[in-house]
Amino acid sequence: MPAVTVVPSDKLIIVDGEALVFAYEAPASLHALQWSGETGHTEWTDGRPNQPLTAADYATQVAPFVTAWQAEKARREEDAAREAAARALPDAKAAKTAEVLSGYDAALAASLTMPTETPTAQDVSIGAALFAVDDAEGLAFVRETHAARRVELLAAVEAADTVEAVQAVEVSYAV
Incomplete structure (x- = not known):
């Protein structure tokens, strides 16, 4: 039997050290119930002395509070699972x-700085400037190609209706 405190x-x-605060039914003058797992007592606000509880009292005096606590805990866990989902x-x-x-940025940087493996911002700027001077139409084509792929990928992400479908979107760009 669990240790139980009711206030x-x-x-x-509190059941086995795990506290929950929620509305539940209890006798009007009950101040507290303490149960160690084997024995316990009730405390009253109406002048009654503390009343001892034994294992024979568990089913009627303690178990209803444990059942209420278990139901509240299960409800909260279900709510948390729904919220997480x-x-x-x-x-x-x-x-x-x-x-x-990020993939778009990397693809554009790679297209402008090939064969540099880890281009810096300066490498990208210089690569774009040189590309624009040498082949302005080619630069526009590369940018449009990557931008179109980005739009396609973002649309696929937006259209996905499950986490699995989102994860199945493969981010790739032609470089």
Whole structure:
């Protein structure tokens, strides 16, 4: 049997050290119930002395509070699971969108600075300027090609209706 503390005025039930605060039914004059797992007592606000509880009292005096606590805990866990599921798709879309945008930047940088493996911002600027001077139409084509792929990928992310569908969007650019 679990250790249980009940304090109705605080709407508090603690089972094995885990406290939950919620509305539940209790006798009007019950100040507190303490149960160690084997024995316990009740405390009253109406002048009654503390009343001892034994294992024989568990089913009628303690178990209803444990059952209420278990139901509240299960309800909260279900709510948390629903909230997590509701956040999962927007979070997955945000992460994939960031990946698409980062991939676009990397593809454009790579196209402008080949064969540099890890181009700096200066390398990209110089590469763009040189490309524009040498082949302005080619630069426009590269930018349009990468931009079109970015739009395509972002549309696929937006259209996805499950986390799995978002994760299945493969971010790739022709470089």
